[in-house]
Amino acid sequence: MNSNSLSRRHFLQASGTAAIWAPSSVMAYTSAEMQAFYASGEMSVNVSKWELDTPALCVDLDLLEANLDKMAQTMSSNGIASRPHAKTHKTPIIAQMQMDRGSVGICTAKVSEAEAMFQNGIDRILNTTGNVTPTKINRAMDLRALCPGFIQATDAPENARLLSAAAVAKGLVADVVVDVDPGIRRTGIPFGQPALQLAQLVDQLPGLRLMGMLCYDAAAQHVVGFETRKAQTLERMTAATDTFELMQASGLNTEIFSGGGTGTYNIDHGTRGMTDVQVGSYVFMDAQYIGIGGETDREVYSDFHTSLTIMATVLNAQHAGRATSDAGAKACTINQPWPIIKGESGMHYRSGSDEFGTIIYEDDPSRNYKVGDKLELIVSHCDPVVNLYDQMYAIRNDRVEAVWPISARGMSA
Amino acid sequence: MNSNSLSRRHFLQASGTAAIWAPSSVMAYTSAEMQAFYASGEMSVNVSKWELDTPALCVDLDLLEANLDKMAQTMSSNGIASRPHAKTHKTPIIAQMQMDRGSVGICTAKVSEAEAMFQNGIDRILNTTGNVTPTKINRAMDLRALCPGFIQATDAPENARLLSAAAVAKGLVADVVVDVDPGIRRTGIPFGQPALQLAQLVDQLPGLRLMGMLCYDAAAQHVVGFETRKAQTLERMTAATDTFELMQASGLNTEIFSGGGTGTYNIDHGTRGMTDVQVGSYVFMDAQYIGIGGETDREVYSDFHTSLTIMATVLNAQHAGRATSDAGAKACTINQPWPIIKGESGMHYRSGSDEFGTIIYEDDPSRNYKVGDKLELIVSHCDPVVNLYDQMYAIRNDRVEAVWPISARGMSA
Numbered sequence: 001m002n003s004n005s006l007s008r009r010h011f012l013q014a015s016g017t018a019a020i021w022a023p024s025s026v027m028a029y030t031s032a033e034m035q036a037f038y039a040s041g042e043m044s045v046n047v048s049k050w051e052l053d054t055p056a057l058c059v060d061l062d063l064l065e066a067n068l069d070k071m072a073q074t075m076s077s078n079g080i081a082s083r084p085h086a087k088t089h090k091t092p093i094i095a096q097m098q099m100d101r102g103s104v105g106i107c108t109a110k111v112s113e114a115e116a117m118f119q120n121g122i123d124r125i126l127n128t129t130g131n132v133t134p135t136k137i138n139r140a141m142d143l144r145a146l147c148p149g150f151i152q153a154t155d156a157p158e159n160a161r162l163l164s165a166a167a168v169a170k171g172l173v174a175d176v177v178v179d180v181d182p183g184i185r186r187t188g189i190p191f192g193q194p195a196l197q198l199a200q201l202v203d204q205l206p207g208l209r210l211m212g213m214l215c216y217d218a219a220a221q222h223v224v225g226f227e228t229r230k231a232q233t234l235e236r237m238t239a240a241t242d243t244f245e246l247m248q249a250s251g252l253n254t255e256i257f258s259g260g261g262t263g264t265y266n267i268d269h270g271t272r273g274m275t276d277v278q279v280g281s282y283v284f285m286d287a288q289y290i291g292i293g294g295e296t297d298r299e300v301y302s303d304f305h306t307s308l309t310i311m312a313t314v315l316n317a318q319h320a321g322r323a324t325s326d327a328g329a330k331a332c333t334i335n336q337p338w339p340i341i342k343g344e345s346g347m348h349y350r351s352g353s354d355e356f357g358t359i360i361y362e363d364d365p366s367r368n369y370k371v372g373d374k375l376e377l378i379v380s381h382c383d384p385v386v387n388l389y390d391q392m393y394a395i396r397n398d399r400v401e402a403v404w405p406i407s408a409r410g411m412s413a
Numbered sequence: 414m415n416s417n418s419l420s421r422r423h424f425l426q427a428s429g430t431a432a433i434w435a436p437s438s439v440m441a442y443t444s445a446e447m448q449a450f451y452a453s454g455e456m457s458v459n460v461s462k463w464e465l466d467t468p469a470l471c472v473d474l475d476l477l478e479a480n481l482d483k484m485a486q487t488m489s490s491n492g493i494a495s496r497p498h499a500k501t502h503k504t505p506i507i508a509q510m511q512m513d514r515g516s517v518g519i520c521t522a523k524v525s526e527a528e529a530m531f532q533n534g535i536d537r538i539l540n541t542t543g544n545v546t547p548t549k550i551n552r553a554m555d556l557r558a559l560c561p562g563f564i565q566a567t568d569a570p571e572n573a574r575l576l577s578a579a580a581v582a583k584g585l586v587a588d589v590v591v592d593v594d595p596g597i598r599r600t601g602i603p604f605g606q607p608a609l610q611l612a613q614l615v616d617q618l619p620g621l622r623l624m625g626m627l628c629y630d631a632a633a634q635h636v637v638g639f640e641t642r643k644a645q646t647l648e649r650m651t652a653a654t655d656t657f658e659l660m661q662a663s664g665l666n667t668e669i670f671s672g673g674g675t676g677t678y679n680i681d682h683g684t685r686g687m688t689d690v691q692v693g694s695y696v697f698m699d700a701q702y703i704g705i706g707g708e709t710d711r712e713v714y715s716d717f718h719t720s721l722t723i724m725a726t727v728l729n730a731q732h733a734g735r736a737t738s739d740a741g742a743k744a745c746t747i748n749q750p751w752p753i754i755k756g757e758s759g760m761h762y763r764s765g766s767d768e769f770g771t772i773i774y775e776d777d778p779s780r781n782y783k784v785g786d787k788l789e790l791i792v793s794h795c796d797p798v799v800n801l802y803d804q805m806y807a808i809r810n811d812r813v814e815a816v817w818p819i820s821a822r823g824m825s826a
Contacts (some may be wrong), residue, residue, distance in 0.1 A: 030548060031826065053548045053826050087768065109768045110739075129739070129768065132728055132785050135443060135466045155729060156784060185732040186769055218766070315545055316568060319598040326523075326542070330800050331825045334747060353631070354796045355500065355522045355542065355825075356599055371569060372545050383767045387743050387801070390823055410803055412744045412768075413444065413466050 029053060031391065031403075038403040047400040049311055049393065050374050055331035056311040057389040058376075059404075061396040063307035064094070064283060070304065071265065071282050072101040078269035083107055083126060083258055085280035088383050090408035091392065092120030094283060099124070105149065107258075107278050111139045112411035114150065120407050124149035126258065128214060128278070130159055130179060130187060134166075136413075141166040144174045151211055151256070155179040155189045160202050167207030176208045177256055180243055182217040182236055191239040196246045203252050212256030213247065215240040216278055221263035222288065226295045230267045233260075237271040244273045263292060266303070284308035284382040287337040308392075309342060310377040310385070312357060314369040323369045325349075325357035327377065331388065332357065335381035342376040349377060387412075442466060444804065444816075451816040460813045462724055462806065463787050468744035469724040470802040471789075472817075474809040476720035477507070477696060483717065484678065484695050485514040491682035496520055496539060496671055498693035501796050503821035504805065505533030507696060512537070518562065520671075520691050524552045525824035527563065533820050537562035539671065541627060541691070543572055543592060543600060547579075549826075554579045557587045564624055564669070568592040568602045573615050580620030589621045590669055593656055595630040595649055604652040609659045616665050625669030626660065628653040629691055634676030635701065639708045643680045646673075650684040657686045676705060679716070697721035697795040700750040721798070721805075722755060723790040725770060727782040736782045738762075738770035740790065744801065745770065748794035755789040762790060800825075 029037075030053045037047070049058050075082045084098045087109040095106045095117055105124030108114040114127045130153055131140045144150045144167070154160045154176055167174040180195045181188030189195050195213065203210040217236055223229035240259065248254045260268030260277035268277045281289055285306045294301045312327035332339050332351035339349045341359065346367060350358040359375070361367045369375065379385045386392070387409055394402040442450075443466045450460070462471050488495045497511045500522040508519045508530055518537030521527040527540045543566055544553045557563045557580070567573045567589055580587040593608045594601030602608050608626065616623040630649055636642035653672065661667045673681030673690040681690045694702055698719045707714045725740035745752050745764035752762045754772065759780060763771040772788070774780045782788065792798040799805070803822055807815040 030552065053546070055825050130728055133466070133726055139443065156731070159784065181731075185735060186737050186766065186771070187729045189731065313546055315543055316600045318569070318594075318602065322598060324599050327825070329797050334797075353599065358599070371572065384742050384747075388823060388825070410801065412468050412740070412801070 031056070034393065034400065034403050035391070049376075049395045049398050049400060052311050052393060052400070054311045054313045054374070055327040057386070057392040058309050058311055058395045059284070059392050060305075060307045060309070061394050061401060063305035065097075067282050067285070067304045067307060068097055068101055071279060072103075074266055075277065076102070078266070080269040080274060081276035083276040083278055084283070085109070085128070085261070085278045086113060086117055086122075086408065088280035088386065089283055090116075090386055090406045090411065091404050092117055092122055092407050093404045095122045098283075104276055105151075107280075108408075110411055110413060111136050111143065112413050113408040115139070115143055116408035116411055118143060118147050118150070123147050126151040126153070126177065126214070126256075128153050128179065128216065130155050131163075132159055134162075137162055137166045141170050141172060141174060144172055145170055151175040151177055153177050153179040153214055154198070154202065155181075155187055157198055157201050160198060160205060160208065164205035164207035173207060173209050175211045176202050177211050177258065178202060178213045180213050180215040180240060182215050182219075182240060182259075184217065184219045186218065188215070191243045192246065195243045196250065199247050199252050200250065210253050212254045212258075212275070213240075213244060214256070214258040214278070215243075216259050216261065217264070218261070221261045222292055223263065224292050226293055226298065229263060229292070230270075233264045233267055234270050237274070241272045241274075248273075262289060262304070266295060281382055284379070284386075286382040286385075287340050287378055287380045288335065291337065306342075306378045308379050308382055308385070310339065310379060312375050312377060314359070314371055314373045314375070315356070317369055317371050321361050323359040325359060325375065326355075327351065328353045328356045330354055332377065333380060333384045333388070335384060337380060339377035339380050342378050344375075351380070444469070447806065447813065447816050448804070462789075462808045462811050462813060465724050465806060465813070467724045467726045467787065468740040470799070470805040471722050471724055471808045472697065472805050473718075473720045473722070474807050474814060476718035478510075480695050480698070480717045480720060481510055481514055484692060485516075487679055488690065489515070491679070493682040493687060494689035496689040496691055497696070498522070498541070498674070498691045499526060499530055499535075499821065501693035501799065502696055503529070503799055503819045503824065504817050505530055505535055505820050506817045508535045511696075517689055518564075520693075521821075523824055523826060524549050524556065525826050526821040528552070528556055529821035529824055531556060531560050531563070536560050539564040539566070539590065539627070539669075541566050541592065541629065543568050544576075545572055547575075550575055550579045554583050554585060554587060557585055558583055564588040564590055566590050566592040566627055567611070567615065568594075568600055570611055570614050573611060573618060573621065577618035577620035586620060586622050588624045589615050590624050590671065591615060591626045593626050593628040593653060595628050595632075595653060595672075597630070597632045599631065601628070604656045605659070608656045609663060612660050612665050613663065623666050625667045625671075625688070626653075626657060627669070627671040627691070628656075629672050629674065630677070631674070634674045635705055636676065637705050639706055639711065642676060642705070643683075646677045646680055647683050650687070654685045654687075661686075675702065675717070679708060694795055697792070697799075699795040699798075700753050700791055700793045701748065704750065719755075719791045721792050721795055723752065723792060723798070725788050725790060727772070727784055727786045727788070728769070730782055730784050734774050736772040738772060738788065739768075740764065741766045741769045743767055745790065746793060746797045746801070748797060750793060752790035752793050755791050757788075764793070
């Protein structure tokens, strides 16, 4: 699926299958050892991804950079900005790579995620989820006090009043966008007058400064078929544009109209008024996105490369037609489509068991892994998979180039 | 479902609904604040679980202790030991509570989990998953060097030879059990002669000492209907008993025959020769286990209490028939049955969205949560849910009594 994919068989042939198995001839490194190497600047140890202790989360740097570059170029060509969503990667180093390529800021889903990003050098953050409790409102405004580039979403008048009161109490005027529901009834205030009135309230409240609105159509992102997806999102977002123009006509500040995502990144500039796209999954891609089809490749969504993989090890190969690996639900989640074994065909992977993965051979009974063999899995759904790991290995040409902390892992509060 | 469950409505009535919402009258605490309180011994702050920043993982101590006591009493009555599986809780404090009630040791699923348990004071550990790579074999034997009560499972002759070589190189004789496949083809060596021959090999290898066998019938644990479950597991485990008796007849050391789990805890003593039961989920219970039915209560598996819950907060209540919370897949997993809202009926919860939960009202359109309301969720499947959190709050009478580190969280390698 990817141009530089190296099949496991090819690797085994190149290195000699026996070498995987014998303790004397194969190096292998635990996460603690890899962290120590990286912290000491000793990445000259030149560790292959095939030598990592498993399960191990890896990102291929050539593929990641190609994804980042393609998104930056597409946004530039289409005359729209990107404000990538960090809920996908939870990794400040990747957020910085996005900023370095011209993104106007990043998005976060939770205030704890925003805090982790700011503590690691990212200072332009739009928190897309409303904070409704006193604790979270205070945390958001404390972050705003430290980070002038912090913007908070709100979707209800009562919430806007509480935000303003907290900002005033801290001597702040906090930037706010109105979260408008695209019709999926999850978060956001309805289109039209309710949204306009909330924007007017925000504009008038002493502790808040209106920056515009966001409208994230989550339901559009995974619609299968490019034309169907395009028609659906553009039709649905007309109401968002109408609302945005209501705000403009009322003389409100509308410098931000944020929305869209990886599934609609090359469609969203068609939504009149939209200023920036909240793309997330494009950095990694995953099995869920592959199947939706793209503009040029209608079958496979191949606009971006599958850069995020899980290295796993075969634990048991005693039973015909299958093998057992060490990467189950706690390493892969149970999201479907299931993980894809990179560079293989004629076999399937299941991660439904908490501790173990199952490799099922389908059309070639002669195929079989041996105990100790390594395999590489394209992740099922990148966001919750990343949330299982404290670090990811940054790989170039199959070698570990860096160990990146996933600083916002577990930041669900 | 639980005797001391306090319904949300009752709580709201008792405390005044408005109090949930107004910043001036409600205390609320972040995980960092709670950790600091606990570390400083200041739990006299007397924090209610309803005041925690959410999502927050909570264990009810009265219910947990009742579960631990019931298991200890049942095992004692049935003349069989328990060796609880720590993959469920990943929490050394709970492992210690199990040891304090007479468990002969704990089980772990990964060597990293075993390391985390040992580093936190647990010194009788059976690692039930084979370690097949040089890295993991060395880690296991390094742990054995520090922890004489460490026992490692093996399921193949080549693996036993590598384990022995690693033990000899470290000047050890390591305790080993043979992992026997109960017929689920996941890990383990087949019943009968293959298992016997592996046991004989372990017995002869210079670095290993045979302790017996384990045979964990994962597929039996969630069979619906007590009699069906009982018949199936006892029938299937006859072959395990036969294998165990082959080992005995061959003069091998068979002091351990470990197997069973929460679904069969009161059945496993009927398997001849079994010495201890690897019960895990009984400490917490979950929505998946509730439905399998028990010996006395055929509809609901009410032998143990649902002690593990997630506190969540309503973020949006603008749409008829539903509300949105802050606990989605990253806080609850997407395991099904979905989480159950404790103390409520006529509504359902969905955690399929990464960042958000959905509350769906069914039979009473007048029911509706307000923004800022708290709800308490019985977890869907306890093991992977625990693996999402760095800590759990230990609650008694709805007050936070302690903050417990989940030391083995993310230890999938």
